[in-house]
Amino acid sequence: MNTMLSAFADNLKNTVKALDITWKGMLGIFLVIGIIYIVVTVLNIVTVEDKRKAVAQKIKGFFKKK
Amino acid sequence: MDFLVNGVVELFSGDGWKMIVMWAVGILLIYLAIKKDMEPALLLPMGFGAILVNLPFSGAIGAEGILDWLFDLGIGQAEAFPLLLFIGIGAMIDFGPLLSNPKLLFFGAAAQVGIFITIILASLIGFNLADASSIGIIGAADGPTSILVARTFKSGYLGAIMVAAYSYMALVPIIQPMAIKAVTTKKERALHMPYSPATVTKTTKIIFPIVVTVIAGLIAPASVSLVGMLMLGNLIRECGVLDNLSETAQKTLANLITLLLGVTIAASMKADQFVRWQTLAIMGLGLFAFVFDTIGGVLFAKLVNVFLPQSKKINPMIGGAGISAFPMSARVIQKLGLEADPTNHLLMHAVGANVSGQVASVVAGGIILSIVPAMLGI
DSSP states (O other): OHHHHHHHHHHHHHHHHHHHHHHHHHHHHHHHHHHHHHHHHHHHHHTSHHHHHHHHHHHHHHHHHO | OGGGTHHHHHHTSTTHHHHHHHHHHHHHHHHHHHHSOSSHHHHHHHHHHHHHTTSTTOTTSSTTOHHHHHHIIIIITTOHHHHHHHHHHHHHOOOHHHHHSGGGHHHHHHTTHHHHHHHHHHHHTTOOHHHHHHHHGGGGOOHHHHHHHHHHTTOTTHHHHHHHHHHHHHTHHHHHHHHHHHHOOHHHHTOOOOOOOOOOOHHHHHHHHHHHHHHHHHHOGGGHHHHHHHHHHHHHHHSSSOHHHHHHIIIIIHHHHHHHHHHHHGGGOOHHHHSSHHHHHHHHHHHHHHHHHHHHHHHHHHHHHHTSOGGGOOOTHHHHTTSSOTTHHHHHHHHHHHHHOTTOOOHHHHHHHHHHHHHHHHHHHHHHHHHHHHHHTO
């Protein structure tokens, strides 16, 4: 009985660590994917002339207003 | 004349019955490959290899055995076979649909949640953290990543993990529809999504693999060999000056490595290491991981829909395509979409989410390889 309880306690300890891995892991994945998303979005703007001009226009407009 | 019957005697004595069980497993894999056309290039050599290594006094294993030599060389030392296969896979992937709608990247991230839920469950039922992490990564739906993680953590269940990872990948057309239907209504599955791809320049397609390698390498350095090989294959495809090499990587290299990988995996299917209750538990947990990856992706899409106007709502099934099983998962979503409404074509959106799953699963593997050793102090 004691052995079973001790094994269960070990499992619980590991489960708590697994929860720690879970939030850190998901955060890490979303962080990496988020950075890749930003880079791809920027690349899609920078490498397509029409989009580049449109963004440049917006920036110019913003500073003119200021 | 004893030598004539030594094998038969061995088979019917002690743990010999376990070898017969492994023959049955081998025959099942061969059956699935031939009759059901499930990943035949992989399951057929795996099935045959399972029989080969489970013959009494098999000359294919041991110090002089070809399969143990192949295992040591192709998986044991630097995980050469899975990594070389990744070059072929990278060369097959067109990231265009993803690059034209980069928001789909997040579905790949969300659909990795099954990995972590499985790690929690595996820990709860008694696997240590290293083994639990190796088992959870089956949910990445990505054989090479599963092998890398299990090998790095020196898991004693490498054989079962590899078999589960590759078998379930072949079973995606059966597993995913059940999981998706369990969490969506027919009305949700019938939701149309207009496809108007934005222009993606060749420059973007060339820069993308380099950027992904650098970002993944900086944040999850353990994943860099996997990401690197995948992206090298993709760069060969997209650069436009290596068409012959790209074709070779997609066909000859991928086929050859798949054959070698299949038969080499069988080296880890020796009866004494395979026929135990933990193998069944791993098979169950692997299935659980696949199901919860799919459900996680679908629920994430539903969550995103809360914040989107009616005209821009996403078919929640697209989230389910965020697993790495490419292109099976995308095809499943397309089929389910058509089933719900014969005019509902979701393939291109699903392909985008599916290739994002390729990237995210490798990143997930790298992150686990970074977090777990730090936590265990190894």
